[in-house]
Amino acid sequence: MAESKETGGILGEAPEAKLPAYNDIVNDPEMEGLSLYEKKALLVNRELDSHGMGKYQWHIFFLCGMGYMIDLLYAQAFGLVEPALKQELGFSTAESGNLFSSFNAGLCAGAFVWGVLVDIIGRQYAFNLTVLITSIFGLCLGAPSNYNGILVLTAFVGFGVGGNIPIDTTITLEFIPQNRRFLLALLSVFQPIGVVVASGIAYGFVPKYACGTGGLGADGEVLTACSQVAAGQPCCDKASNMGWRYLLFTLGAICLFVFFLRFVVFRFQESPKYLLYRGKDEKAVEVLYNVAKFNGRHSTVTMALFEALTEEDSSVGSEGTGRPILGAGPPQREKSFGDKVKIELARYKLLFANPTMARLTILVWITYMFDYWGFSIAGSLLPQILLDKGRAIEVSTATTYRNYVIIYICGIPGVLLGALMYGVPLVGRQWGMVVSSALMGVSLFLFSAINTQASNVGINIMEYFFQSMFNAILYGWTPEAYPAPIRGTACGVASFWGRLFSIVSPLIGAHLLAQSTNGPLYLAGSGVFVCTICIALMPRKYMGAKSY
DSSP, rough: OOOOOOOOOOOSSOOOGEEEEEHHTTOOOTTTOHHHHHHHHHHHHHHHHHSSSOOHHHHHHHHHHHHHHHHHHHHHHHHHHHHHHHHHHHOOOOGGGHHHHHHHHHHHHHHHHHHHHHTOOOHHHHHHHHHHHHHHHHHTTOOSHHHHHHHOOOHHHHHHHHHHHHHHHHHHTTOOOOGGHHHHHHHHHHHHHHHHHHHHHHHTOOOOOOOTTTTTTTTSOBOOOOHHHHHTTOOBTTTOOOOOHHHHHHHHHHHHHHHHHIIIIIIIOOOOHOOOOOOOHHHHHHHHHHHHHHTTOOOOOOOOHHHOOOOOTTOOOOOOTTOTTTTHHHHHHTTTTHHHHHHHHHHHHHGGGSSHHHHHHHHHHHHHHHHHHHHHHHHHHHHHHHHHHHTTTTOHHHHHHHHHHHHTHHHHHHHHHHHHHSTTTTTTHHHHHHHHHHHHHHHHHHHHOOOHHHHHHHHHHHHHHHHHHHHHHHHGGGGGGOHHHHHHHHHHHHHHHHHHHHHHHEEEEEEHHHHHHSSSHHHHHHHHHHHHHHHHSSSSSGSSSSOO
């Protein structure tokens, strides 16, 4: 679409020479077979494509990336503080799984609730509320001195964090140009950054402010919880074990800073595609005008263009039949309550609109289930496994935390390789995911067979590299596969199934860890191989298709 240098206002018509003619829109061959909503979304795509990666798009990319960072900021933090928590509070190794399951229960609820809500109340509210909730409960998380209190606050932190990835990928996709969708995978680069930040802060706080020196008393004995020793005996109390609390307070402050950036510094515009399928065409035109102005351009989309469009047989309904139409503009808002309910139901049916879409949805769900199964066990228990193996070969706690930082920095090139796969012929999204998930599973099995400091670190680097690559492509591709009216719900429900499996897997993994160091590794690796099979079976037509 040609760039417009003039405009006649937000909702009015720009000079005729600068806008697509009526006949050009109605007779456009790319419009054939599209629903009324899809035709309008196509105009939005063309307008945003003409902007390229403007200032607004880059602001969205980095602010949504911070949501990704927060996701693994806490996922990593709980694995890092668990040994110090267990030492101070005295719960068993088997009970340590409750911490991760509490977090995952919150993530599970958050993924479902925010995923569904983002398609109902809009992207704007969800974008800000998720981070606000995370920051409030995150700041409170270091205060309790009992395990149950920590578990409750952990669940609420998880509820806020759980909506980040479904919401942030949806928002990013709906504002970036179609030829820059590799940036969806690149969002995941913020996850290893979150892990590195959490590990770096933990490296500075946890070993330094731990019970005794690295958890040892004056005579070299391991200090235990005060509830487990006689009065007056040396023990691990709150005052001598503040490191994990300092870590959690710092993470809460980081989340509050992100909320400040999102809500105060940058004013997010509601997604035009959300507004379109809600029948708010005038507001969608206004958003495009504001985005163009922010980018130093002029929008060429006006209400006159939307009104020039006609519905096709493939629409959700038509005026002639009296059925509600998705994206019908003002007439949609004037429908009866019953018709509005039908519109909502029609949206959810899009998940299973035809056999191919049904196959896609089911395979996506299974992939998320076992992906989260695998990396939840790895993320929650690998720090403890690495610590246990390190102690067995006399590696200090401080060195172990340093190793965490080294391992997780290597997730960054994994994400970059995943984003690169978007443009590789004959590989692309699908085979990039197949190969990376298979190698992630292999690395988990290899880790069970070795125990030297160099090999422990090396195999962990391999595992996290391919985990980062796989998840970068998976999270970036999922919103691409679904239309905007159901996009948030599709991503949220997929994440919900994954989070649901994340509740169970750390519990099983923790029980296996109490019996065998390698048990959780076999459990995680087997789950990842299920992902490999599911990705290979997915319909190829949804890999990189045009996004509406």
